[in-house]
Amino acid sequence: MKWYEDDSLWSDFAPTMFSADRGEAVADLVASSPLLDFPPGSRVLDLCCGPGLFLVPLARRGYDVTGVDLSPAMLDRARTACARAGADARLVRADMASYVEPHTFDVVLNVYTSFGYFDEPDDNLQVLRNAYESLAPGGQLLVDVMGKEVLAGWIGRPQVVELPDGAYVVQRDTVLDGWRRLRTDWTLVRGSTARTASLTSFLYSGAELHDLFVAAGFTGVECFGGFDGAAYDQHSRRLIVRGTKK
Numbered sequence: 001m002k003w004y005e006d007d008s009l010w011s012d013f014a015p016t017m018f019s020a021d022r023g024e025a026v027a028d029l030v031a032s033s034p035l036l037d038f039p040p041g042s043r044v045l046d047l048c049c050g051p052g053l054f055l056v057p058l059a060r061r062g063y064d065v066t067g068v069d070l071s072p073a074m075l076d077r078a079r080t081a082c083a084r085a086g087a088d089a090r091l092v093r094a095d096m097a098s099y100v101e102p103h104t105f106d107v108v109l110n111v112y113t114s115f116g117y118f119d120e121p122d123d124n125l126q127v128l129r130n131a132y133e134s135l136a137p138g139g140q141l142l143v144d145v146m147g148k149e150v151l152a153g154w155i156g157r158p159q160v161v162e163l164p165d166g167a168y169v170v171q172r173d174t175v176l177d178g179w180r181r182l183r184t185d186w187t188l189v190r191g192s193t194a195r196t197a198s199l200t201s202f203l204y205s206g207a208e209l210h211d212l213f214v215a216a217g218f219t220g221v222e223c224f225g226g227f228d229g230a231a232y233d234q235h236s237r238r239l240i241v242r243g244t245k246k
């Protein structure tokens with residue numbers, strides 16, 4: 001089993017990845033982001049939607065929302081979150097390696113470092129090609145990752161995140177293959193038990209991800225440093241690449 005196919009990884013580490021605080025921050029971001037300002041009724045696909053942190057605020061912003069994820073546990077959480085909020089979203093279990101719905105969406109989002117998971121570089125490019133195929137003409141893809149340049153600013157320092165129930169997560173990042181890939185090792189300590197997990201994914205500079213979008217057929221490709229639409233520069237905390245299907 002590949003690391004990203006492990007349902008229990010996403011569930012066990014959900015309290016740190018999908019915390020209530022992050023949920024509130026995402027709701028504010030979606031409500032105000034100029035990059036997420038689409039015409040009312042736009043058909044928006046959240047590819048790798050996880051437990052749906054973006055789905056509810058996207059639906060509230062007036063979009064016709066679809067969430068795709070490989071993990072049944074994450075889709076269950078997304079379904080519950082949408083039902084609680086009274087938000088309408090179509091949920092589909094699928095692998096981003098092969099998921100295509102031709103000419104169906106005005107926008108495809110892939111956020112919070114949900115890209116670069118496959119060992120073969122071409123398989124990651126295929127995800128962009130699939131998104132291209134799923135977009136209607138004029139539609140746009142946005143991919144949000146931790147850019148190589150951003151990571152270079154803080155890599156090497158282990159991070160510790162304390163959870164509300166007293167458990168904590170230690171995160172250590174290791175650069176692999178001459179900065180091609182990153183391994184993130186997590187240890188979750190709760191009482192006297194520890195649960196570990198390792199995630200390995202490709203790393204992209206702004207230029208590299210830009211060129212991958214171009215290789216997939218996108219035009220007007222731009223890099224941003226955050227959902228506020230700021231330029232991608234030495235102050236950025238994220239790398240967001242946006243491209244348009246002709």
Ligand SMILES: C[S@@+](CC[C@H](N)C(=O)[O-])C[C@H]1O[C@@H](n2cnc3c(N)ncnc32)[C@H](O)[C@@H]1O
Pocket residue numbers: 004005010017018047048049050051052053054068069070071074094095096097110111112113114117
């Ligand atoms: C880091 S989480 C991000 C979730 C969500 N985008 C967010 O902002 O909270 C990555 C998600 O990608 C999903 N995933 C991993 N591999 C996948 C694949 N091959 N196809 C579809 N979804 C996948 C996981 O189940 C997980 O929910």
